[in-house]
Amino acid sequence: MKYVVIFKAKVKQLDPEYFQTAQHLRDKALSQFNCKQFESIAENGFEIALSYWDSLEDIQAWHKDAEHQTAQGIGKEKWYESFSVEICEVLRRYP
Known part of the structure; x- marks a missing residue:
């Protein structure tokens, strides 16, 4: 795995819809x-x-997915006070 996407959020309110959507x-x-x-x-x-990925292209395709985009919008409105996303290259991995 070459890349890790780090999603950090301050939670506003999580409901059953959130857990179903997230899964x-x-x-x-x-x-x-x-x-x-x-x-x-x-x-x-x-x-x-x-989340761990082998390519930036896969990360970009996931970011552009329509369902993922819709969930991001709901997250901004309803589930999260704030959030950030970082994409990092994994240089080493130890067991």
Whole structure:
């Protein structure tokens, strides 16, 4: 895995729609967009999600996906007070 996308958010309010949408999009990224691994944690009003990818092209295709774009809009309006996304190159990985 050459790249990691780091999503960090300050949570406003998560509801059942959020959890259903998040699971669906996670499955879609893994099965249709070549995401290699996905992990997330939420605690004390913050969420961090890490997704691992082999190419910037796959990351860009995922970013442009219509369902993903719709969920981002809902997230801005409803689920998150703020969020940021960082794309980093993985130089080394230790077990």
